[in-house]
Amino acid sequence: ATSFTSYDPTGRTWYKSSKAAYEATGNGQVWSSVYPFAPTCATCTSNPGITAAREILRENGDFGGVIGVDYKMGAIEASVYSADFIDADKNYTFFLMDQDGYMIASSIGGISFNGPEQMRASNCSNELVAAAAANLTSMGLPRVDGRLFVMRLKSGSDELHWVESRMVNDSYGLEWHSVMIEPVYCAPGYALGPEEGGYECERCIEPLDSAGGSGECTICIKDYWWDGDECQKCPKGGKCDGGSALPYPQEGYWADMSKKAYLSEQVLLVLVAGIGSGSGEDRSMAQDANIDLP
DSSP states (O other): OOOTTTOOGGGSHHHHHHHHHHHHHSOOOEEOOOEEOOOSSTTOOOOEEEEEEEEEEOTTSOEEEEEEEEEEHHHHHHHHHTOTTOOGGGTOEEEEEETTSBEEEESSTTSSEETTEEOBGGGSSOHHHHHHHHHHHHTTOOSOSOEEEEEESSTTOOOEEEEEEEEEEOTTSOEEEEEEEEEOOOOTTEEEOSSTTOOSEEEOOTTEEOOSSOSSOOEEOTTEEEOSSSEEEOOTTEEOOSBTOOOEEOTTBOOOTTSGGGGSHHHHHHTTSBTTTOOHHHHHHHHHTTOOOO
């Protein structure tokens, strides 16, 4: 334990910062940055925390010293765990980071600190938090409320998230970002608006459709099929159930669906050929597409 006979707070950063603020402005109320607290016993580990400090004045109004109140980061994180707005059913993720991009606390345990070492949010072990922090950092961590954007977790992935950042600050130097992450969920037939950074669900423009829970319109309504880029009209003689299903022949029609070539433009035309018709034109198209008609 610390011996008070040898403890001199005047050399502490929080003491000197408070004294300097008082001498400059007449108000010595300040927050320290996060730092490792001294262990409370010989075998104890050091825990990170912050200190709120302000001046103490003598009876005559002269500066008399500084008083500090310590807050352990573990206690702050525990309050995040118990927050009412963290709804496990909705799969929210919440974290706090400072203006330099370092973790303060998170709704996911074990990612904010490595022992007493404060982790950089964009390098933390949780992929979702790291991606959101990297996006915010690339924006310059603006000191404004209400930064809202849509984030794609991985390039080419359909997994989208809403990310909202709000400032937690006061007039004494505290500047933290509170960040809420929520999976994008739009009802069936809806997806995120087409505008850059859009975050409202809007109805898909037919023949595009969505299955619900997605942020994008990447399937098709009935009588259309998805070719990987857009919805194509179902060919005559074919049947298209919509969604992401491929077309298949109606009763009385035939196509060799074992070969990917049946999805080419020519072979889709072959779907219109009834088994009994076997016209020369039909057979010519099938031959060009390397498909054998019966």
